[in-house]
Amino acid sequence: MAEQSRPSRRCRPQLPEMEGQPHTALCARIDPSQIPYEYDKAGDVTIGAIVTQFACLLDEMSFTEDPKLMILNELYGKPKLYQHVLSLVFAVKEINDNHEILPNVSLGFQIYDSYINERMTYQNTLKLLSNQKGVVPNFQCDQQRNLISVIGGLYSEMSLQMATLLGIYKIPQIAYCVLAPVMNVKIHLPSFYRMIPNEEHQYRGIVHLLLHFQWTWVGLITADDENGEKFVQTLMSKLSQNGICTAFSEKTPAIARAIETLTSLESLRAKAISILSSDTKVYVVNASHHTTICLTWLIYLHSIFEGDTKFSIGKVWLMTAQWNFAADALHRAYDIQTFDGTLSFAIHSKEVLGFTQFLQSLHPHSSKGDGFLRIFWEQAFNCVFSDFYEIEGRTDACTGQEKLESLPGTLFEMNMLHAFLRSISFNNSAGDTVLFNENGELAAGYDIINWVTFPNQSFSKVKIGWMDPQAPQGKEFAINEEGVTWHHMFNQALPLAVCNDNCHPGYHRKTKEGQPFCCYDCVKCADGKISDLKDMDDCFKCPEDQFSDKNQDQCLPKRINFLSFSETLGMTLLFTSLSFSLVTVLVLAIFIKNKNTPIVKANNRDLTYSLLVSLLLCFLCSLLFIGQPQTVVCYLRQTSFGVVFSVAVSCVLAKTITVVLAFMATKPGSRMRKWVGKRLATSIVLSCSMIQASICAVWLCTAPPFPDLDMHSLTEEIIAECNEGSLTMFYCVLGYMGILATVSFTVAFLARKLPDSFNEAKFITFSMLVFCSVWFSFVPSYLSTKGKSVVAVEIFSILSSSAGLLVFIFSPKCYIIILRP
Template sequence: MTGQADITLSGFQKGFSYDWFQGALSFTIHSLDVLEFQKFLHNIKLNWEEGNGFLKDFWEQAFSCSFQHDQKPLEPNGSCTGEEQLEDITGPFFEMHMTGHSYSIYNAVYAVAHALHAMSPVLYNHRETLSEKRIDPEDLQPWQLHPFLQDISFNNSAGETVSFKKNKEQGTGFDTEHLIIFPNKSFQRVKVGRLDPGAVEGKQFVIRENMINWRTSSKALPLSVCNDHCYPGYHKQMKEGEKFCCYACVPCPEGKFSDRKDMADCTRCPEDQYPSNNQDQCIVKSKTFLSSEEPLGITSAVSAASISLTAAVMLGIFVKQRDTPIVKAYNRNITYTLLVSLLLCFLCPFLFLGEPSKVTCLFRQTAFTILFTVAVSSVLAKTIIVVGAFMVTKPGSSMRKWLGKKLTNCILLFCSFIQVAICTVWLATSPPFPDFDRQTLTREIVAECNEGSVVMFSIALGYLGLLSIISLIVAFLARNLPDCFNEAKFITFSMLIFCSVWVCFVPTYLSTKGKYLVAMEIFSILASGAGLLGCIFLPKCFIILLKPELNKKKLLICRKN
């Protein structure tokens, strides 16, 4: 019911049935019990000599009686004595409590009285001055009260403060009243709440449900809907063109849940939880990382161990055959450096297995970038040796004094030092650290290593890629030099495989998540390293072990006519 609704009936509606008002809720104009108002109603007596015709008419209608007139016979219900009690009238015909309208009038009368009292020095100022002229009460205009009404503030007999805002309004809000109908057609208005815009945050609307007596057989909260409940896992959605109480039950969107009936909207689970299949509760996410105990981790570990063992065997073969022509021909020190760096690269995947820790995160990315930089620098140095060896054989070449261990060592140290400096700055400014990715996967929390500075990580990888491309270009240009055993051909194939693997890794890195991303990085490390190992050293090992008759100096130095 709205604030203006009123169920007070006239005498002609006494047979009217209004049981359907039972339990009605309404926003009514705010009111309080005024002191001695009940006593005033009890003491009302008729005094017809005062000529109060309204009260006489009301009395006859309310008590179904009439006063005796000389020209009018008595009503069948009898004559009015004037001693009737207002409290005997049932609620729909007369309320013993002050209504909101009357309470507002009551406050208005007192407000005007206080304003007149504040204005009295002006009204009765017998000492007229130039700045303040006396106003005759008979000539007082309503608008002249406005400045005084603005400033008044008083407590009425109900104990409530009455004052006006800057726009001359009270803004007292509304009372929430609950209507209880009794069998004798009387009723009682029960205040069950308050709507007060001026209250503190969270207290503007207060309602006490325990005071409400719902008009249902079970006395339970009635349903004001035109459809069934929306059960957990669903939320209410308004139907266009339908009444506000009609709605459709829509499943919660992905990533949200509802665990109660008739929820207006679904709620998103905390970061460490995800919705159940029915989307009616949240389940704690499990922590995931590439473990050495699962099939993918075991496969990675076995592959890394196998290729590492192969590199170690090849290193042993080259150390044992260090005095043979095929080992001596291409700078033994660079060969050993390349084999050792590849061996350590194949051991790097073990840093990627298991739950990330502070130590493993510090060395996981920096170790493999530095080791691969040393390996690629060694390949670049070997390629330059091949080119230089061909050039010094030309008559009058000035390259002979530059070619040798000093040049290769300078290339190796200089290229490797730049990468070491990049990684040192990276670790000093924003080092990698263990982290948890709660957003990427729906049902799992990914334990990962945060790179810290993405810029430094990109610079380290970019530098490694630049060295690889330079080595590929130099080896490609030297592939057709007329040696019988031209190592540049094998280096070209190895660097082509190396670059292809890491170029393919970039889109995979951006699209793969979780432990599969770590597995892809391990695969890229092993595949690119195996390409270098196989293309460069496998042919030499074949000659050393299976074709020793070809491991002779004169067969390695032949020229085309």
């Protein structure tokens, strides 16, 4: 269409002046049907498009004349979004130049603006469905367009407004809104296709990103509308399921209405303080158009009213894929370094070959039918065309020689982000396969972009990762942490976003009462438990063969605990046992050598030999308790000790009874003489010993001792021991031996003062007193000690009790034999 004349009236809204640039804007009250911002190209078939370039800020409804619109096309115009227009123009050019794609068919287009206004979106959609002269839908006219599809819109609300009309005619609509306009799109809007992956993938990507950097204390910022509410509800649920807490959830106000009326600046100031003064380090922003422009204004107002920009220090902005960084002319004067280090999601894209060269060929005087270009040119280069306006004091005229490549990226980029539909599945000119899923959504993932800004208002964006739902499980999310450039105030250190400091290994988290679950105290792990990672919910026990170190952050192997021959205690007990054995052998040799002396003959010489041999075996039995337990050793330890000791005590008992009977037999007329002799003594020894031997036999046949490892009694050691098998039988052996000792002690005590030249009763009394004292103290010691100490106590009891018998019974006799023969 021919370029239409533009109004000459200028007006200036009463807004706060930005540093270095006033908020001038072109305002026009015009008939909505005569709005000039469109672009068309004739063709055999036509693609329609509803783009977003300007905004209708105010509807004037006086009811005295036809409705008019007030249009502010500099403050609310978006030079950067003009690329959406050029992308379609370039795509159509590429298709028409390649005769293999649509042979003998030319492709045309008709582009209108939505003005971010419901009435204008509906009106221009109807214009696409009508002829080129007016809005007359449902009629076939001579100049009717052969419309095959429509592209749009940028926002979900706009897309739904278009789909309401286009769906009636089943005309395919290709939208690029990040959020779906309705639930179950394919059911309610069967002709609706979206060049955007499902937003569910973006939610998962946000969670993955926060978990990767261990950010568990984040703030949410969203618009105060239905989409914002849906975003908060959906994301907060996923965050809490993954252990991430929301420090706050703020809704941005209706900034356009506040700016228009200029009555809400104080409330905006309060909102800016509420959002930007938080100590939260990471902000997740639902970066819709309304949210980002409001957030930018809040930052700007905060810097004006509060007089500083310290609120931006140490902030990490995490933007959703709706974000089109610095898409507004507002960024001419705004310091974009506030957003330095920002992370955002973006639709996966590659550079389209030839697009940059196409942009370099653009000229404001050469484009035919483009109602957007000259307006874009004025906004981008901050100038006016003298042949297009009545200028009021403006000297900054456009020459037309300005170069697009000289514009900062905040205003215009030379690379395409979108490549458009040719079929349901195809390879675009960037080399990517474009495929729609069953819901009419692009089957693709999201790139993760790191935005690095510079003081000269330029920026670079670096792809640092991706969220690819088509990748194998476990490889859907990837990020190059080393490639991230954080806000310069972080000095390239990873920002922390936690309610409180991490719990180090050795501690576990304990939730603070009345606080979110991300706020917790750190509690030391209990004994025997460890935590080897940060922020563990609970400590866990070490395996049975390991124990926790003093820091309780790792498990160490337990040492094997047993009484070894090589250690000092083992060597001492070994030496003591062998020494007493040698002494016993010497005593036995002395008694054998002097067997015919009266002192040896007294009280049954054979009993003396038996007692000495049993004492020798008792001393040697202690050697079975030293060393790592084996099966045979465990069988012999307690049973051999019990039987041998019973023989020794039985000999002592027989000796005591012999003394008593010998005294009684000396009385005239006593009948005890027939009991005095070897037969009685032998019977006592054999009978008493056989009872103990029977007890041991039953023990070995029913529940014999066996080698065992005690993992729990000692914290840092595994006790290698002989499990007694049956404690009942063990205490039966000890109990029977105690009964014998008690009887022997009692008889000896009663006979200690009998008049006899060779009376052993008093010596036996002392020896049995020692014996009983040792073994009565053994039981509590045995029960209260663990590991090798138990073995040492038992060996000590064996040696001391045996030595008591040896010393107190035989030392007086050896003294007489050797020194007083």
